[in-house]
Amino acid sequence: MTGLWIVLAALALALGFGGLRQLRDGRARADHRQASTPAAALALGGDLGTDATFLQFSAPVCAPCRATHRVLSEVAAADPALAHIEVDAASRLDLVSEFGIARTPTVLLLDSDGIVRHRIVGAPRRGEVDEALRLLRGSRAA
Amino acid sequence: MPTDPTASDSAAAPTIDPRSPRFGAVITSAVLALTILLGPGWGLPLLVLQALVFAAGALLGLRNHPYGWLFRTFVRPRLGAPTELEDARPPRFAQTVGLVFALAGIGGALAALPAVFYVAVGFALVAALLNAVFNFCLGCELYLVTHRLAAIFGTD
Numbered sequence: 001m002t003g004l005w006i007v008l009a010a011l012a013l014a015l016g017f018g019g020l021r022q023l024r025d026g027r028a029r030a031d032h033r034q035a036s037t038p039a040a041a042l043a044l045g046g047d048l049g050t051d052a053t054f055l056q057f058s059a060p061v062c063a064p065c066r067a068t069h070r071v072l073s074e075v076a077a078a079d080p081a082l083a084h085i086e087v088d089a090a091s092r093l094d095l096v097s098e099f100g101i102a103r104t105p106t107v108l109l110l111d112s113d114g115i116v117r118h119r120i121v122g123a124p125r126r127g128e129v130d131e132a133l134r135l136l137r138g139s140r141a142a
Numbered sequence: 143m144p145t146d147p148t149a150s151d152s153a154a155a156p157t158i159d160p161r162s163p164r165f166g167a168v169i170t171s172a173v174l175a176l177t178i179l180l181g182p183g184w185g186l187p188l189l190v191l192q193a194l195v196f197a198a199g200a201l202l203g204l205r206n207h208p209y210g211w212l213f214r215t216f217v218r219p220r221l222g223a224p225t226e227l228e229d230a231r232p233p234r235f236a237q238t239v240g241l242v243f244a245l246a247g248i249g250g251a252l253a254a255l256p257a258v259f260y261v262a263v264g265f266a267l268v269a270a271l272l273n274a275v276f277n278f279c280l281g282c283e284l285y286l287v288t289h290r291l292a293a294i295f296g297t298d
Binding site for chain 1 (some may be wrong): 155159175178179180181183198211228229230231233234256260263264265268269271272275276278279280281282285286289293
């Protein structure tokens, strides 16, 4: 009898947690947690874009990181004002704690000054990426 | 120029048909659910078998995974070629996590600590179900946690 309850609890936990993740992953959220240092000063291993930069945190044991890389490098390649920098999260634990990265893939959208403006946790949805870029550029023009 | 630490060293890393680990997760879920239903007594032999399966995938690589063999022999011929291959490291990492939980469950059963058995195998079942139903990436969740803990305790 104990076993039956455990199996049902495991089923409920898996479906609830997985369903929630499915709903929330990949969405761009405005990031108000201002980092103490602009990312520009943190030696990211690449140049910032003149308009915006995707800073992607990845891991070798992370399957969706590959898909994320594909989408973002495609977007960045199509627009010379954008840059895409990918870092191995484990080798940059300084950045991980600086920006409060909990899991991979996490993408930070930086503005031209290297300030974090949006955060996407989980494999980004293409529409969310475009919308975040539009918002960022809109606020610059204003 | 985009930089890509995951792709740069994965050119040499083994790849896998992404449907194989997912098929394996379905079998693993069924085996673990049955293990829990049978309890720490009758379920123990089943859990030992599943632990050996995890160990094969984690230590010998996914090429030598029994469920992977089942997939290649009986399922893949009916499905045809995969549209793309995936890095084998994420599912291999998941097998390692599964092995740890299975060993904890075996320890609980042998030490007559049924709570340890149920909690350990219960969490392994949650992980297997997440993988089977949602194609969940366990490495994405745990990789950073383990590295941060390792850094804190100075073993990195």
